[in-house]
Amino acid sequence: MDKNQEKLTSGRPLSPPDNVGAWPLHWAKTRPDAFAVSDGERELDWKAFDGRISVLASRFRSAGVGSKGRIAVLLHNRTAYLEAFFAAARIGAILVPINLRLSEREIAFQFDDCRPHLLLYEKELEKLVSAALGFARHSPSQVWAVSGEVSDDYERALRTGERFEAWEDVSGDHPVLLMYTSGTTGKPKGALLPHRKVLANALNAASFFDNGTKDRVLIVTPLFHSLGLQILALPTIHAGGGLILQKKFEPAAVWDAVDAESITYFGGVPSMHQRLNDSLRETLPHRWKRSALRFVFTAGSAVSIELIRDFKDHGILLQQGYGQTETSTLTCLSAGESLERAGTVGRPVKLSEVKVVDRAGGFRSPSLWRETEPGEKGEIVVQGPVTMLGYWENPEATAETLIAGWLCTGDLATRDEDGFITLVGRTTDMFISGGENVYPAEIEAIYREHPAIREIALVGEAHPQWGEVGRAHLVFESGQFLSKEELDAWAADRLARFKCPKRYVVERELPRTASGKIQKHRLKSPEQAGGPGKSSSVAGD
Structure with missing residues (x-):
């Protein structure tokens, strides 16, 4: 067993720098004056970033948020989002990212489902939040507005708090995130994600992104989505790289930031990359130099070979990944293989055991599952520290998905002789x-x-x-x-x-x-x- 996997599955308390909440503290001690994060309104070095997190953790605790208490966030991409995550981790609480694009009733459903103790919301969305709270049966005991202004609820809380010292002693299985699934087939379910999963994903990202302290990563995908938060932002912080957050996706603004901020990589979904490609084709040649850009990452749905070729013609390497909210990244296709292996989603990442199986012999009995032959269709199943704990207060859905330590993804795929996986659909x-x-x-x-x-x-x-x-x-x-x-x-x-x-x-x-x-x-x-x-x-x- 890999030493990192052994550490993540042992059940022992996680110690810094592996304790998720401790990542910014580690860099505050080793690189205090280095750039950490900016969002267009605020730029922070590691010392300042960690200091705000520490005070926020204290304020969360004084607001009555205890171990496994829920903190809902309805925010744009801003530094407060990441501060809230790490502060929640330090007190053993659970951050609940909520999709800004949901309707009032959809937000109310998630409020009622997870029953947050505290809500951080975007001040400009006050009308939406007020309507959602009106529909909800459960309302948070405290609601803080966030606007980036020094006078908002959030900044006032930071000015009146003290540093938090009494860290919660958590094991790898202690929950830290509750992320609702995309709702591609109906009502979203809350995937409960532990510290070990967030750490395992960061370690995997270090392998396939080769990230480090010299990276400057642009986050334009929403932080309420697994791609933005778990795959791009948190692994960058774990590696000590810098984050530049954008609140809204506009192709020209992305390319402008890539040049102005010396961005080394960023990620998105194929529909975003198609618009980015269109902007490059429609703009005067050589407007954007992209001199620091190492690659662009894509996930979320299939990528056409034409898009891969177009990016290559622009001098941009496109790296691909596959995963779910419940697992984060499971496979990765390197930029160098993107054309040769187009149509596949790559090979399994480390810290996970990924198989393509036929479950017909015993649907709920892994010992009776048969690993498929190359080219034969089957379902992707996975076990290891990258998997969720289960669906929030939904034992029936959890039992359907988690079977004897295996997470059944519901994704149908084939595997070739070299281990490359090709998705062929969903079981549904x-x-x-x-x-x-x-x-x-x-x-x-x-x-x-x-x-x-x-x-x-x-x-x-x-x-x-x-x-x-x-x-x-x-x-x-x-x-x-x-x-x-x-x-x-x-x-x-x-x-x-x-x-x-x-x-x-x-x-x-x-x-x-x-x-x-x-x-x-x-x-x-x-x-x-x-x-x-x-x-x-x-x-x-």
Whole structure:
């Protein structure tokens, strides 16, 4: 067993610098004057950053937040977000990031589900928060507004507190984050994440990002999303690198920051990278030098080979990863392999055991699971310190996902002889047409190769003869259009007939979660959509 994995699974208390809350303190002692984080309103070195965290931890405790108490945050990307995380970790509390893009009722659902003791919210969202609290049955005992101004609730709390010294003694299994899943199939579930998972992910990131104190990392993906917080921001702090936080994604602003701040890497989801690519193609050549940029990281959904090639033509290496809220990064495809192994999500990272298995022999009995042969489809399962503790107060969902130490991802995949994994869909996405299993991801990958198609999502719909058939929802590139005959012809010599979509629906955009994942349960047929402007059907069978 790897020494880090042994440390993470032993159950012993974590000691600095492995205790998650201690990371900024370590750098405050060793590099006090070095740059730590900025958000456009405030720039902090490690000494100042750690000092604010320490006082905030004291204020959280005096506000009545105890061990395993919940602190909800409804904030833009700002230094207060990270201060709240590390302060919560030091007192043994649990940070609950909440999606800024949710409706009042959706936020109220999460308030009622996790019952936070304290809420930090963005002052400019006061109307949204007030409405959400009005719908919620549970209200936090304390609510602090954050605006970046010296007079806001948050800054006043920091001015009136003292440094926190009585650290909570936590084990690796002590919870530190409660992150709600994307809700791609319905109501989100709260994944309860322990200290060991956050540390394991930071150690894995050190391996595949090769990060360190010289890195300056741009965070433009939301910190309420696992990619922004767990994969990019926290591992950077663990490694002693600097963070530049942006509150809003604008392609030109990203490239401006890459130059102005000497950014060494940043990350996002493919839909963001497509817009970044468009901005490079549409802008005067050589406007942005990108001289310090080592690579760009992408995760969240499949990446087209055209996008990889375009980035390479711009002199940018695109590195890919795959994971879930419940696990963070499980596999990584290095920038050097991105073209040669395009279509795969790479090989498993360290500190985790990842398998592709057939569970048919005993759905809830890992001893009866069969590891699939190269090229054979199966479900990805994982065990090790990277896994969650379970779903918050949801024993039924936890029991379905965590089986005898294995986390069943619900992702279907194949594995080749070299260990590279290719996603073929979700167990919930698969449908059966004429007795044949149809895996949407396989079909979507074929259509994404067409230069006129920007995005595609395939779903199954009822059919009187075949049981179910495929319905493809398409977003075309600007100024492009394909008829049903042209779409059928594209797939005819690439896919078996039963895999080919029977209907096509043209969309302006596909519904997505804040993390960029397509919400297939929100895709409507033309009959369900009802009315012009939403979508239009390309003639189908």
